[in-house]
Amino acid sequence: MITITGPQWAQTNTDISGKTVLVIGGGGGVGEGVVRTLLDSGATVVATGRNEDRLNTFAERISNRALHVATLDGLGADLDEKAAALASRFGPFDGVVVSIASWGEQGTKPLLTITDDEWKALVEDNLTAVFRVYRALTPTLAPGGVLLQLNGLSADIPFPGNGVVALGAAAGKSLTRTLAAELDGTGLRVYEVVLGVDRTRARQLAGVDNRRWIDGTEIGSHIAELVAGTSPLTGEVLHYFVDKAVGPVTTPPQF
Numbered sequence: 001m002i003t004i005t006g007p008q009w010a011q012t013n014t015d016i017s018g019k020t021v022l023v024i025g026g027g028g029g030v031g032e033g034v035v036r037t038l039l040d041s042g043a044t045v046v047a048t049g050r051n052e053d054r055l056n057t058f059a060e061r062i063s064n065r066a067l068h069v070a071t072l073d074g075l076g077a078d079l080d081e082k083a084a085a086l087a088s089r090f091g092p093f094d095g096v097v098v099s100i101a102s103w104g105e106q107g108t109k110p111l112l113t114i115t116d117d118e119w120k121a122l123v124e125d126n127l128t129a130v131f132r133v134y135r136a137l138t139p140t141l142a143p144g145g146v147l148l149q150l151n152g153l154s155a156d157i158p159f160p161g162n163g164v165v166a167l168g169a170a171a172g173k174s175l176t177r178t179l180a181a182e183l184d185g186t187g188l189r190v191y192e193v194v195l196g197v198d199r200t201r202a203r204q205l206a207g208v209d210n211r212r213w214i215d216g217t218e219i220g221s222h223i224a225e226l227v228a229g230t231s232p233l234t235g236e237v238l239h240y241f242v243d244k245a246v247g248p249v250t251t252p253p254q255f
């Protein structure tokens with residue numbers, strides 16, 4: 001459980017035994033930490049990615065009987081069928097966490113040198129995929145279920161060299177907040193969680209690490225509390241988890 005005492009917070013365990021959470025992008029850098037905490041909290045977790053081999057390696061590494069993996073592509077023509085199959089096998093879901101990201105192939109090109117193809121791919125991967133996942137998976141939520149997008153601070157601030165990624169983040173934030181407003185009163189809860197820089201396995205393997213960065217397991221603790229409905233932020237749509245010392249809050253950082 002996350003307890004907020006003044007400006008500090010502490011990560012502890014929330015019991016969400018009996019709950020089932022689908023993590024789209026669960027095999028990714030942030031997703032892995034989230035999955036680990038949800039499993040530690042007692043949930044059944046279904047983690048998805050697009051690549052079966054990567055998912056199987058991930059499942060072997062986590063090695064937990066409550067973890068299931070499945071391929072799912074937010075841009076796939078078979079998305080609705082796959083969503084229905086997941087729902088019939090594991091659902092209804094108490095939580096659907098969307099942790100999708102794509103940096104594209106363009107590197108850090110300035111905005112005005114982005115080609116039409118690069119633009120299209122980045123918008124599809126970072127925005128269209130999120131919209132399609134929302135449309136396909138919101139109906140799979142249990143009453144009172146949680147739909148939650150993990151997003152980055154480029155949703156709020158300029159991101160030179162990655163302008164189209166930032167555009168997708170800003171639009172994704174708008175999309176999620178609009179969906180939250182449209183679903184208000186249905187009992188479903190929609191959250192937009194904007195993250196600062198995270199410690200990920202891929203970064204650590206590359207020798208890039210900083211203890212002050214947020215760990216995916218800490219993000220998972222916040223999500224477990226939201227699924228349980230015990231977080232102090234349960235009634236708020238927009239969360240910022242940027243400063244590890246402060247924890248999740250509803251106000252953006254001051255730059």
Ligand SMILES: NC(=O)c1ccc[n+]([C@@H]2O[C@H](COP(=O)([O-])OP(=O)(O)OC[C@H]3O[C@@H](n4cnc5c(N)ncnc54)[C@H](OP(=O)(O)O)[C@@H]3O)[C@@H](O)[C@H]2O)c1
Pocket residue numbers: 024025026027028029030031048049050051054072073074075098099100101102125129150151152153195196197198199200
């Ligand atoms: N890493 C950070 O420091 C950081 C900081 C702030 C915010 N965030 C946010 O955290 C979220 C996840 O980022 P990450 O760093 O974990 O990225 P990541 O390591 O690249 O993982 C992204 C995941 O998304 C999946 N994915 C990508 N496109 C997809 C699509 N079209 N359909 C279905 N799944 C798709 C990938 O599947 P495959 O394995 O098949 O590619 C992968 O599992 C993003 O919203 C990002 O903005 C990350």
